[in-house]
Amino acid sequence: MTDNQNLLAEQRRALILDEVRRRGGVRVNELTRKLNVSDMTVRRDLDxxxxxxxxxxxxxxxxxxVEASTHEPGFEAKSALELTxxxxxxxxxxxMVLPGTAIALSGGTTTFALAHQLLEVPDLTVVTxxxxxxxxxxxxQRSGTAGVPRPGAAAVVLTGGMxxxxxxxxxxxxxxxxxxxHFDVLFLGVHGISVEAGLSTPNLAEAETNRRLVRSARRVVVVADHTKWGTVGLSSFARLSEVDALVTDGGLSPAARAEIAEHLPELVVAGEPRIG
Structure with missing residues (x-):
């Protein structure tokens, strides 16, 4: 761990979480020494x-x-986590999205956030x-003048299902x-991602649907915050070798970054230069 007092809260908490998972538990006084911060700061981070x-x-x-591998939080519960x-x-x-391309967005709160960012990209075909x-x-589209979609608005294909x-x-x-x-790029949200299990979900039916999404994409981009690394759900649906890029946030620990670099062609960390 680092003794830098100026770590951002999210970075510091990622380091703490990495240490907790690696060692199976930590004490407050150990963290204050390793992070060179106050007892109060560590307790706030743990809270x-x-x-x-x-x-x-x-x-x-x-x-x-340790959650059961079958536990699947609802959308609202997940929406409150890791908003930034x-x-x-x-x-x-x-x-990473070019105008006029066909893309797919899987379910999830991160792909939901991505959808908002894609509203200004013209002439997309979106499968979801x-x-x-x-x-x-x-x-x-409904917010357009007189309810008429604006020029260049995305064409959306919503699959059926349970x-x-x-x-x-x-x-x-x-x-x-x-x-x-068939689509150019799949942006895939995941419950968990790890070297051993690859991409996984607690929902068996969702695992099969995600397999279909991966097979239909020319390029697979996983969008997942740092807390998803090392998490494993009940069913794996893709190997890391099937993933072209991971887009994540700066809370990823140095050890996790090194591990990802060994197994994925491209790691994209928001706010940092692209690697891979």
Missing amino acids: ALARQGVVEKVHGGAVPV AKDDIARTAAR NSVRVADVFHTA RTPSDSLVGPVADQAIRSL
């Missing part, structure tokens, strides 16, 4: 991590929260299995619709 549901505070320190990181990731990913993502584009807690449409209907389509 923030506890509110995110990634650590559990215990007397004198914290331990990691998701907005930064969305702005960065939007710059996310009710929330489709609503972003439809709402923007609705998940995260408001994604999955299952055989969605899979069949996606199977016949």
